[in-house]
Amino acid sequence: MLTVEEALARCMTLQIPRRTEHVPLHAALHRVLAEDVAAAHTLPHWDNAAMDGYAIRFADCSASLTDAPQAGCDNTDAALPPAVAVLTVTETIAAGTVGARTIGPGQAARIMTGAPVPVGADTVVMRENTAVTDERVTIHGMPREGQHIRYAGEEARPGAPLLSAGDTLTPGKLGLLAAQGHATAHVVARPRVGIISTGDEVRAPGEDLQPGQIWSSNTAALIGLIIEAGAEPIDCGIAPDTLEGTRDTFLRAIDTGCDLLVSTGGVSVGDFDVVKDAMGSLGAEMLFWKVRAKPGKPLALGQIGGVPTFGLPGNPVSCMVNFLQFVRPVLRRAMGDPRPFLPVLRATIDAPFRKRHGRAEFVRVRLRVQDGRLRATPTGNQSSGWITSMAHGDALLIVGIESTGVDAGDEVWVQPMHASPALMTAEPAYPW
Numbered sequence: 001m002l003t004v005e006e007a008l009a010r011c012m013t014l015q016i017p018r019r020t021e022h023v024p025l026h027a028a029l030h031r032v033l034a035e036d037v038a039a040a041h042t043l044p045h046w047d048n049a050a051m052d053g054y055a056i057r058f059a060d061c062s063a064s065l066t067d068a069p070q071a072g073c074d075n076t077d078a079a080l081p082p083a084v085a086v087l088t089v090t091e092t093i094a095a096g097t098v099g100a101r102t103i104g105p106g107q108a109a110r111i112m113t114g115a116p117v118p119v120g121a122d123t124v125v126m127r128e129n130t131a132v133t134d135e136r137v138t139i140h141g142m143p144r145e146g147q148h149i150r151y152a153g154e155e156a157r158p159g160a161p162l163l164s165a166g167d168t169l170t171p172g173k174l175g176l177l178a179a180q181g182h183a184t185a186h187v188v189a190r191p192r193v194g195i196i197s198t199g200d201e202v203r204a205p206g207e208d209l210q211p212g213q214i215w216s217s218n219t220a221a222l223i224g225l226i227i228e229a230g231a232e233p234i235d236c237g238i239a240p241d242t243l244e245g246t247r248d249t250f251l252r253a254i255d256t257g258c259d260l261l262v263s264t265g266g267v268s269v270g271d272f273d274v275v276k277d278a279m280g281s282l283g284a285e286m287l288f289w290k291v292r293a294k295p296g297k298p299l300a301l302g303q304i305g306g307v308p309t310f311g312l313p314g315n316p317v318s319c320m321v322n323f324l325q326f327v328r329p330v331l332r333r334a335m336g337d338p339r340p341f342l343p344v345l346r347a348t349i350d351a352p353f354r355k356r357h358g359r360a361e362f363v364r365v366r367l368r369v370q371d372g373r374l375r376a377t378p379t380g381n382q383s384s385g386w387i388t389s390m391a392h393g394d395a396l397l398i399v400g401i402e403s404t405g406v407d408a409g410d411e412v413w414v415q416p417m418h419a420s421p422a423l424m425t426a427e428p429a430y431p432w
């Protein structure tokens with residue numbers, strides 16, 4: 001039986017065709033960029049004021065100035081530093097306008113944040129350090145030459161690399177694209193992931209249940225996981241527990257043109273577990289079956305007509321844990337994400353957990369931040385049938401094959417189930 005890393009390594013050999021598309025920026029959050037983006041425009045476009053105040057010539061300032069006018073000025077702050085210049089105000093430059101006059105010796109322009117610095121000026125003094133009487137402005141405190149100016153091109157010059165193919169678009173990256181005038185982003189198309197539930201007992205939520213039947217929680221959970229992974233779910237329905245019926249459902253799913261297929265249930269050793277046989281009857285080339293993991297031991301991976309197909313376990317927890325470990329990184333890599341793996345972080349566990357040696361275990365835990373550190377609390381019953389443990393879990397405590405458990409207060413390894421792009425990793429981060 002394969003270990004988790006061995007199984008993952010085989011999963012990562014899967015290939016999914018990559019398509020790209022252009023989407024409006026408002027729809028591009030968390031999408032994966034399809035190409036490098038270089039600056040097309042100087043950023044900022046021109047020298048502009050970083051403060052509301054006055055654009056002046058530094059050479060007009062003198063530390064020995066003593067005859068500053070005080071009476072009747074607009075700023076009576078007693079703590080103002082000594083005056084260094086008294087200048088004539090020529091005009092007011094609002095953001096969105098361009099000054100009409102060159103600033104000559106002894107002159108200043110009143111200027112607003114973001115407005116272009118007028119010709120002749122080389123320094124901006126913030127309004128709080130000035131006092132105005134009639135058409136004259138007194139500058140208080142020796143400025144630094146060139147201060148409070150955001151210079152043209154200091155963020156980027158045309159041709160400078162800004163973003164890379166494979167970047168996940170965060171709000172900041174969307175802002176940068178917009179600042180360069182892009183209305184759309186060229187992103188990787190979401191891989192289409194078909195979902196098949198199997199089981200004679202399984203019904204869609206909303207349908208009436210007969211004795212012995214349950215509603216499919218796996219379909220809804222997988223839809224969420226697939227969307228969170230950045231892919232597009234396609235619900236391909238529920239297959240009955242017959243070879244013929246399962247085979248037909250798989251065929252119909254492949255016919256939707258999906259890039260990857262996941263099924264749940266029917267992949268264990270029960271009398272009606274026909275998923276592997278159905279995959280076999282469709283000529284699937286099998287990559288593995290069964291992983292040394294709890295939950296999630298029965299996991300089949302094959303390719304049906306070139307479409308990677310994961311036979312996930314039916315138990316709700318096993319199904320989700322296996323998706324996170326194996327399917328999610330495959331999808332992220334397929335999208336060109338250079339960091340497709342969920343991180344594994346240090347946390348303090350506040351309850352003991354015992355396990356048997358021989359299988360890696362994934363324990364659902366709640367995470368809390370306390371004094372800036374992570375604390376993890378198991379969500380209670382760890383049965384693979386308890387969907388509530390997934391509903392209340394934030395992360396998976398990962399306990400290695402050889403370990404026999406952890407004690408309260410131990411430093412442990414936890415894998416958040418929802419991670420920000422900043423925390424993702426380039427390599428699998430299993431701690432053993």
Ligand code: AMP
Nearest residue numbers: 197199216217218265266267268314315
């Ligand atoms: P199986 O692997 O088909 O024997 O299923 C294992 C367990 O998971 C059984 O208790 C099934 O009823 C349950 N199960 C299978 N499919 C689903 C599903 N789509 N939603 C919720 N539970 C399921």
Ligand code: MG
Nearest residue numbers: 198199265266
């Ligand atoms: Mg079943």
